[in-house]
Amino acid sequence: MSVRLGRLLRKIAVSLAVAVFTSAIIFIVSYLLYPVTGVKVEGARMLPESEVWETVPDRASLLTLNPEMLKRKVKSNPWVEGVKVTKDWRSGIVLVKVEERRAVLNADLNGRQVVLATDGTELPGLGGADLQRVEVDEDQVQEILEAGRTLEDHGIALDSIDEVSASGVTATVEGHKVVFADRFSDEQAGALPGIMKENPKAPLFDLRTPGRVVIGAVQNRRPDVKARG
Numbered sequence: 001m002s003v004r005l006g007r008l009l010r011k012i013a014v015s016l017a018v019a020v021f022t023s024a025i026i027f028i029v030s031y032l033l034y035p036v037t038g039v040k041v042e043g044a045r046m047l048p049e050s051e052v053w054e055t056v057p058d059r060a061s062l063l064t065l066n067p068e069m070l071k072r073k074v075k076s077n078p079w080v081e082g083v084k085v086t087k088d089w090r091s092g093i094v095l096v097k098v099e100e101r102r103a104v105l106n107a108d109l110n111g112r113q114v115v116l117a118t119d120g121t122e123l124p125g126l127g128g129a130d131l132q133r134v135e136v137d138e139d140q141v142q143e144i145l146e147a148g149r150t151l152e153d154h155g156i157a158l159d160s161i162d163e164v165s166a167s168g169v170t171a172t173v174e175g176h177k178v179v180f181a182d183r184f185s186d187e188q189a190g191a192l193p194g195i196m197k198e199n200p201k202a203p204l205f206d207l208r209t210p211g212r213v214v215i216g217a218v219q220n221r222r223p224d225v226k227a228r229g
Contacts, residue, residue: 034062037092044098046079046127052096062087065094074098078121105144105161106131116141118148118158134164144169147180154189168208180207188213 039056041049055073056065067085074083074096082099101117103126108114113133115123136144147169148158156174163170168181176196184207195213196205206214 034089035092036060036062036065036094039094039096042095042097043100046100047074047077047098051077052098056094062089062092062094070094070096078123079127081117081119081121100127103127103129103131104148104158105136105141106133107141107161108133108135109138109141114141116145118145118152120145129160131160132162134161136164140164140169143182146183147171150184150186150189151192154186154193156189156193173205176205177203178205178207184208185211187211 036056039053041047041052044052052074055070065087067087070085071083074080079100080098081101084097086095086097088095101119101121101123103115103123104118105116106113106126106129107116115126115131117123144161144164151158151173159172159175161169161171162177168179170177170179172178173192174196178192188207188211191213192205192207195215196202199205199215202215204216206216208214
């Protein structure tokens, strides 16, 4: 019994040694043939580039570098919304393109300052954004985030939340002032880009009337335009 066990242990030891040796050979050959010569980061403003460099191990090879793992590590930073990794097999450069989140809401929520991106991600700071601090409750935060998602679904960027009051939420959208209350429809959001383009100097676009985009100052109630889907 002990002889058989000894033979089995020797076989296991030999197999492990072969596996380790083979792995070492593969690692050396892959590094010599396709070494990572550098990492280039594009689109990073708030993300420290050093964080990206640290995700690539020393003596890494293009053959063994796992792009998905690299993406996951980079996306663990709250500023990062999207990552694309490209390997340049000629130069050995790993290109990491980063799409960052923007702060759109600087909120006083239950006595705590919270900075949020459109998707609801809490950010560690304003990231250079000039945002007024507004007092909100949980329901208002959800309404604001839903409004931001509705706008983005129609290709419109929510730049910032400027004021929250009983009369509604005032925001800057594509450089224009927009006011809304509770929720507005996809029809209104879909019509907004065209109406803003037709009325570039309008001081305000009011989405508080169901099915309409009201153009002009709120108190004057100047002519409105029915939302075009």
